[in-house]
Amino acid sequence: xxxxxxxxxxxxxxxxxxxxxxxxxxxxxxxxxxxxxxxxxxxxxxxxxxxxxxxxxxxxxxxxxxxxxxxxxxxxxxxxxxxxxxxxxxxxxxxxxxxxxxxxxxxxxxxxxxxxxxxxxxxxxxxxxxxxxxxxxxxxxxxxxxxxxxxxxxxxxxxxxxxxxxxxxxxxxxxxxxxxxxxxxxxxxxxxxxxxxxxxxxxxxxxxxxxxxxxxxxxxxxxxxxxxxxxxxxxxxxxxxxxxxxxxxxxxxxxxxxxxxxxxxxxxxxxxxxxxxxxxxxxxxxxxxxxxxxxxxxxxxxxxxxxxxxxxxxxxxxxxxxxxxxxxxxxxxxxxxxxx
Amino acid sequence: xxxxxxxxxxxxxxxxxxxxxxxxxxxxxxxxxxxxxxxxxxxxxxxxxxxxxxxxxxxxxxxxxxxxxxxxxxxxxxxxxxxxxxxxxxxxxxxxxxxxxxxxxxxxxxxxxxxxxxxxxxxxxxxxxxxxxxxxxxxxxxxxxxxxxxxxxxxxxxxxxxxxxxxxxxxxxxxxxxxxxxxxxxxxxxxxxxxxxxxxxxxxxxxxxxxxxxxxxxxxxxxxxxxxxxxxxxxxxxxxxxxxxxxxxxxxxxxxxxxxxxxxxxxxxxxxxxxxxxxxxxxxxxxxxxxxxxxxxxxxxxxxxxxxxxxxxxxxxxxxxxxxxxxxxxxxxxxxxxxxxxxxx
Numbered sequence: 001x002x003x004x005x006x007x008x009x010x011x012x013x014x015x016x017x018x019x020x021x022x023x024x025x026x027x028x029x030x031x032x033x034x035x036x037x038x039x040x041x042x043x044x045x046x047x048x049x050x051x052x053x054x055x056x057x058x059x060x061x062x063x064x065x066x067x068x069x070x071x072x073x074x075x076x077x078x079x080x081x082x083x084x085x086x087x088x089x090x091x092x093x094x095x096x097x098x099x100x101x102x103x104x105x106x107x108x109x110x111x112x113x114x115x116x117x118x119x120x121x122x123x124x125x126x127x128x129x130x131x132x133x134x135x136x137x138x139x140x141x142x143x144x145x146x147x148x149x150x151x152x153x154x155x156x157x158x159x160x161x162x163x164x165x166x167x168x169x170x171x172x173x174x175x176x177x178x179x180x181x182x183x184x185x186x187x188x189x190x191x192x193x194x195x196x197x198x199x200x201x202x203x204x205x206x207x208x209x210x211x212x213x214x215x216x217x218x219x220x221x222x223x224x225x226x227x228x229x230x231x232x233x234x235x236x237x238x239x240x241x242x243x244x245x246x247x248x249x250x251x252x253x254x255x256x257x258x259x260x261x262x263x264x265x266x267x268x269x270x271x272x273x274x275x276x277x278x279x280x281x282x283x284x285x286x287x288x289x290x291x292x293x294x295x296x297x298x299x300x301x302x303x304x305x306x307x308x309x310x311x312x313x314x315x316x317x318x319x320x321x322x323x324x325x326x327x328x329x330x331x332x333x334x335x336x337x338x339x340x
Numbered sequence: 341x342x343x344x345x346x347x348x349x350x351x352x353x354x355x356x357x358x359x360x361x362x363x364x365x366x367x368x369x370x371x372x373x374x375x376x377x378x379x380x381x382x383x384x385x386x387x388x389x390x391x392x393x394x395x396x397x398x399x400x401x402x403x404x405x406x407x408x409x410x411x412x413x414x415x416x417x418x419x420x421x422x423x424x425x426x427x428x429x430x431x432x433x434x435x436x437x438x439x440x441x442x443x444x445x446x447x448x449x450x451x452x453x454x455x456x457x458x459x460x461x462x463x464x465x466x467x468x469x470x471x472x473x474x475x476x477x478x479x480x481x482x483x484x485x486x487x488x489x490x491x492x493x494x495x496x497x498x499x500x501x502x503x504x505x506x507x508x509x510x511x512x513x514x515x516x517x518x519x520x521x522x523x524x525x526x527x528x529x530x531x532x533x534x535x536x537x538x539x540x541x542x543x544x545x546x547x548x549x550x551x552x553x554x555x556x557x558x559x560x561x562x563x564x565x566x567x568x569x570x571x572x573x574x575x576x577x578x579x580x581x582x583x584x585x586x587x588x589x590x591x592x593x594x595x596x597x598x599x600x601x602x603x604x605x606x607x608x609x610x611x612x613x614x615x616x617x618x619x620x621x622x623x624x625x626x627x628x629x630x631x632x633x634x635x636x637x638x639x640x641x642x643x644x645x646x647x648x649x650x651x652x653x654x655x656x657x658x659x660x661x662x663x664x665x666x667x668x669x670x671x672x673x674x675x676x677x678x679x680x681x682x683x684x685x
Contacts (some may be wrong), residue, residue, distance in 0.1 A: 051590055061543035061544065061545065061546075062514075084356075086521070169631050169632075170399075171631065172631075199398035199399055199570065200398065200570065200572070200611055200614055200615070200625065201398065201610060201614055201628035201632075202624065202631070203613060203614070204614035204616075204625040204627040204628075205457075205627045207616070207625055208624050208625050208627060211624070226543065226544065228544070229615065229616045229617075230616055233616030233625065262631065266545060267544060267545060270544045270545045270547070270553075271544050271573070272544075272547070272548075272549040272571065272573025272574050272577050273573055273574065273576060273577075273614050274572040274573045274575075274576050274600070274612065275576055275600060276575075276577075276596045276597045277574040277597065277598050277600075278576075279576065279577055279578075284548075286548060286549065286552065287545045287548075287549075288549075290514075290515055290516070290546065291513075291543075292514040
C-alpha cells in the first residue's frame, strides 16, 4: 500500500484542532406546542489538539460525552457551538464538495463489528463503498484490486472479497471496519471503543494492527475507550472526560503516573489489576454513588458531588483546565495534587 | 479470607469429605439446523462452602452454559445434556424432578446476570419484584415481604431503600439495578451465588463498588460464589481458585495466586501475556494467533493445538488429560510442566 501524500508532512504538527466544542441535546415537553425545558449537556466546552502521527486517548465513563464528541467530529451531529479545524479548514462550516473532501480525511472505526457492517453486502462492496462517493480516490477499473490490497493490509485473505460479514469472526469483522476506514487514505481515524466487543486474545491482535498501520501510514488516531490499560498501551497523550468536559489532559506518563485530578486518580485506582498479589492494596480509592445526570450537572466542578476533597469553592467556581502547581500538565481541579 | 464450616441442615447433609457443589464430567451439546455444537465436553469442577471460584473463559468457551446447567435453566431444546452429574450436597440435581429442582433453585443456589435491565421486569416496581419471591416461595404476607424487601435493599446498600420500593427498574442507574438484582438473588438466603459476568456492562468505578459488595456479602452471609467472567483483572481481585475454560473444557485449574505467578497451560499463559502492561509500552502486544474453534468442528487431540506455540504431533493425535501438578493444580496440556517452568522464568 502506498503511503498517503500526507506522510511527507511534518509529524507533530497540529492536524486537528478543537476549540470550545459544545453539544446540548434539548429536552422538550408538550405535543403540539413543544417547548424546551432543559438540555442534556453531552459535550460542554471541549478543546484539544491532535498532532500528526500521534494517538490521543479519550477515557471516561458512560455519559461523559466521549462518543458524542466522536460523532461531532465526524459531523454526524451538528454542534451547538464551538469550532474544529482539520488541517486549518473549518469542519463545521464546510458543505458540499468541501465537506466531502474533509470527510475523506477523517474516518471512523466503530465499536460493534456486528452491527456496523451491512449483512447484505459482500466484504468487497463494504470496503469499496467509499469509492462510490469519492470516485476520484480509485478509478473504476482498479477498485477490486484496491479492495484486495486493503484486505491484505489488515491481515485478511484477499480472496475472501466476495464473502459476507457473517462468515467472519468478531475480530475479523473489526479488521473489515478498519479496511473500510483506510480506503480513502485518511489523515485521522476516530476509533470509538474499537476493541471493547472483542475477546482478550483477539483484542491484542487488533491493537497491534492499529499500531502497525499508524507507523506505516502516518495516521493520527483519536482512540476512545473505557479500558485504561488498553489506552495506556496505545496512546501518546490522554484526555480524561467527566460529564461533558475534559478534566485532565497530558502525556501517557503524566496521566498514569502523575495524575493530579481526584477523578483521574479514582478511575485509575478502580481499574482491576490482573495481579492477585496486589489484592489487599489499601491505597484504593472507592468512589461512592453514580455519575450525575448530564441534564442536571452539579454547579461549579461537575465532580464535586463524588469528590472527597470538595470544598465550598468547588460548588461556586468552575475549575479551569490549566497547568497546576503540583504538576505542569493541565488539570481542572482547585485542589490538584499528586497522590501521596 | 474466612473459611467457615458448613452448618449441615438435617434435610440435606453434606456427605463427609464431599464438596458443597460438584460438576462431574458434564457434556452438553446444542442441536441446531446447521449441525451439533459440542458446547461442554467433559467439565468437572467443585465448590466448597465459603469460597470463591472463578470460571474464566472467552465467548463460546462454555462458562455460562455450565452455570445454566447447574441452575436448570438451559433451553432444552436446542441444548441437550448428554452425560454427567451436578451434585449439590451429594445429591445429583440432573436426576431430580423439576419440582425438586425448584426447591434448590433460588433457595440453595441463586444466580445473577450481566444485564440487570433485561433480568428485571420493566412493568413492576422493584420492591414488588423482590417481594414476589418472598410471597411465592416463603409464603410471606404482603407486609412481611415488603419489610424484608427493604432489609434486602439495605443489605445491598441501595440508599434510602424504603423510599425506592415503588420505583421502576428504569428509574435506577446501571449500578443500582445490579444491586436490585443481587437483592432478589439473596431473598431466599442461598448458600451458593453464581454471578455471571456481574460487572461487564458497568463502568470501572461502579464495577469496583459491585465487586466489593459481592465480596462483602459472600463473607457476611457465608455463601460460596462462582464468578463467571472473561476479565483477568476481576478474577485477581476476589477469587480463591480459578478454572480456565476453552472450547467446552477446563484447561487449567489452580489457586489464583499460583496461576497468575506461573500459568501451566499455553492458553492461560497466552491470555495473561496479551494484557497490555506498563513495562511493555511501545512494544507489540503478545497475541494468541488464530481464532477460537468452531464448536461444530472442534480440532482433534488438544482443541487448542492450532493456536498453540508448544504444539507437537502428539497434540494433534491425543486428547491431553488433566496433569496433576501438585497443590491442587491441574493442566490439560501434554507439556504442562514445561509451560509452567517457562512461565515461572
